Amino acid sequence: xxxxxxxxxxxxxxxxxxxxxxxxxxxxxxxxxxxxxxxxxxxxxxxxxxxxxxxxxxxxxxxxxxxxxxxxxxxxxxxxxxxxxxxxxxxxxxxxxxxxxxxxxxxxxxxxxxxxxxxxxxxxxxxxxxxxxxxxxxxxxxxxxxxxxxxxxxxxxxxx
Numbered sequence: 001x002x003x004x005x006x007x008x009x010x011x012x013x014x015x016x017x018x019x020x021x022x023x024x025x026x027x028x029x030x031x032x033x034x035x036x037x038x039x040x041x042x043x044x045x046x047x048x049x050x051x052x053x054x055x056x057x058x059x060x061x062x063x064x065x066x067x068x069x070x071x072x073x074x075x076x077x078x079x080x081x082x083x084x085x086x087x088x089x090x091x092x093x094x095x096x097x098x099x100x101x102x103x104x105x106x107x108x109x110x111x112x113x114x115x116x117x118x119x120x121x122x123x124x125x126x127x128x129x130x131x132x133x134x135x136x137x138x139x140x141x142x143x144x145x146x147x148x149x150x151x152x153x154x155x156x157x158x159x160x
Contacts, residue, residue, distance in 0.1 A: 007071040008112030010092050014077050021068045032058045089133045089158055091125055096157040
């Protein structure tokens with residue numbers, strides 16, 4: 001991700017990132033600092049695995065803080081007010097679809113890539129299904145091409 005990339009977030013996603021940043025800067029920094037202090041007490045730093053591990057932990061923490069700060073700085077918070085186009089799927093929409101082949105209903109929320117979490121049915125607007133759903137209306141049938149097959153979905157409901 002280049003430093004100028006825009007980060008698309010829902011309001012909920014923005015708040016969660018801000019909370020994670022606050023936690024990392026306060027609680028986690030203090031914990032990592034304490035790990036370093038304890039590891040330093042083991043003596044010779046050139047052969048001190050605990051110290052090396054604590055330094056790695058500190059580096060990873062600081063890298064994550066920089067990434068989150070950049071994402072928040074470049075955030076475009078999406079609103080669910082698709083003025084005039086309430087009948088279409090937009091970023092932030094929750095969509096109920098039917099897997100036509102298996103006659104199985106599924107619900108997805110379309111979010112930016114930073115918030116995507118398939119386990120929570122939050123799919124990226126850049127994923128094959130997410131990108132096809134954008135702009136779709138209730139009743140539309142969409143075919144997602146996957147390696148070796150195609151899956152047909154029917155849009156059942158769009159929830160704001």
